[in-house]
Amino acid sequence: MQEHIALTIDGARIHAVKGASVLDTAMEYGICIPHLCHYPGLSDIGVCRLCIVENIVGGKSKVTTSCTLTVAEGMVVRTDTEKIRRLRRNIAELLVAKAPNSRAIQDIAVRCGVTNVRYPFQNDKCVLCGRCVRVCGEMWQAHALGFIGRGKDRRVGFPFDRKPDYCKTCNTCIDICPMTITPCIGPMKKGEERLCGGCEGQLTMTKNFTDSCVWCKLGEGFQCTRHVQMAGRP
């Protein structure tokens, strides 16, 4: 039998399934926490750092990723404080400057309130969220993809950079990759990158973004509650 415990997320008393993560619990209750590396059914490694929340323990707030934080009785979590919004915005800014050609990342940046990118765009193709590596290893048990190198040389690839026999060519890695959907305006060339914000831009390109949802491309894949509700509308 499922056991439940009570915790508080953003002031709301919530009954969560014991053992669930704070991120899953919040999403289930319609509290959207932006996230990128988390994918339902895969292990959480807490690398994109977008789903950070404040976990308040004994009056002290601790910033931690909600995907790796397991719910506990009496836990008090804040997902949308001024501090968290600022940190999340800065992280999203780093991501979108690295990979502006992903609709998912552009959406997340908008959702997190990025209005101006202070770094030169790099137009890279991978942000190392590790979804492909985990889906390949954990879901398909193929282990055909992995991280290679350390630090600035870290990248995703096949063992010894050769496609192995045990790659089942299932293409799940491609389906799940946040880079595969380009922004609506199409791929941006080097030197022409910009913060897109075209999608539902009017809703979100304002200072007050707290309650806005861009119905993001990523949410579709995540079974984001709002996405499911809106899609289900006649």
Add this chain to the structure above:
Amino acid sequence: MGAKLKTFADLAAVRASAQARKTPATTVTMCCGTGCQASSSPRVAEALKSELASKGLVDSVAVRLTGCHGFCEQGPIMVIDPANILYCHVKPEDVPEIVGKTIRAGEVVERLLYTDPVSGKKITREGDIPFYRAQDRTLLGQNRWIDPSNIEDYIAIGGYSAAVKVLSGMSPEAIIEEIRKSGLRGRGGGGYPTGRKWEQCRAAGGDEKFVICNADEGDPGAYMDRSVLEGNPHAILEGMLIGSYAMGANQGYVYVRKEYPLAVKNTRKAIEQAREWGLLGENILGSGHSFDVEVARGAGAFVCGESTALMHSLEGKVGEPRPKDVHTVQDGLWHKPSCLNNVETWANVPLIINHGAAWFAAKGSNGSTGTKIFALTGRVKNTGLVEVSMGTPLRRIVYDIGGGAYDGVAIKAVQTGGPSGGCLPAAKFDLPVDFDTLAEAGSMVGSGGMVVMDEHTCMVDVAKYFLTFLQDESCGKCVPCKLGLERMLEILTDITEGRGRPEQIELLEDLGDTMAQACLCALGKTAPNPVLSTLHYFRDEYEAHINHKACPAGVCRALIRYAIDPSVCKGCGACLKACPHKAIRGRSKEPHTVDDTVCSRCGICKDVCNFDAISVC
């Protein structure tokens, strides 16, 4: 070696016989730590042994090859007891003279004595050297009396008596209480109270637990863990044995970098000996407690010094940190409760048990107790390992022990805590060095690196150097650390190359704060420290780089140029010949000039100029 010890009385008997062993009249102590080995101390030791043999002095002179004494820049170091004469920079050729004069005739070889760079005087006795005298060498001082390959040396100075004390009658709770009362805090950098960690590990359920010694010391310029592990491995084993008994663990690991071959060798030898003597293994000294230790070698990743990354590496996985929402004392190595402590932390444990918590707590300042070893390097007269009570003012370390500025150029700052520590300006030198004060000042004790910098050091360049190191050593797993460091370095490169913009200072601070709060592990969280602390204390240097496109210290190549003073230049041609880029023009005996368009700002001309005619502007 003796038979396996089965009872506490056996050990006491061995100790008594080791202490009563007839020692020859003269003992020559030769430092054979890695530092002195690099300056060929093994060859000196070899020469000494053969010289003693040829002169028939083998029975009357004992030679002890020890671990590091901490004064590596003077190596190889030789101390002759009982006269306590210290010779430095000893070469194999000096050995016959030392044997002939000092050992046989009791005379002092003047030229081998240490010269105090502050007073310029020769100092005969080891105990009179200011570098040593101003320290409290509780831990490091033991190295001097121990041949790390001989367990009897350690037993003779009271080794394993703390283990006997706990195994023969202290309850685990009492041990933890003693450690807690002593106020010992983790020496690896975090400063987490050791007693609390042990308590949590003991309280964590489960049938199997591990104790781990973190000897993956990777900070540039820091080598205190290596010296303790090389010179006194049994102290760590004893500390771990006590910890294992207190927490209920039966297996320990010493995780040491592959780059420390001597530490690996000495630790392995120590473990072997301890097993032979029955101080590790099943039913230690008849107490019923079993404990064994294995050495695991790290492959040289800085990030593996982080506890969770270290445990991943021990498990045979890629050394990457994981989120610590559940602490390693509950879910550590192979998902079992694991207690990881630094080398120095473990080495302090037997001392606390032997001398009592009050003795330990009496040293140090509020909140940080005991002594700490620092690796003092940079622009000071004396460099080496320095052990002082916690709470000693920075000024005392830099000026009294370090001897002050190396060549008269004023000291500007001290970088403490390794690459992820911070830079403290000279105005803050009265701060006591303890965990909380340094953290408040924007730096940290860290593992204990201390780099002294003078006016010829550019703080922006220093920040850039440490960031480059951290970027190389980051695992690259989490976004703020990987992308954040990349961007930070990009901005600093802009600044040092004259492309800086005023708004980038604010951006650096904003990004630094984000990394400090949102990164996955402690490496990422502390990575912006070099930038944030230099921005805090040396903001004017950043502003000079950005607003005036000038490097006040004359380091950043894009912002400086070399000029020859025509009134001083004699036209000797030394610079012209030395310049690798043929950037210097001029006829013989006429003042030369530097062609800026060709000059690469390497500074070779300035170094070779005989008349000091070349300056940076």
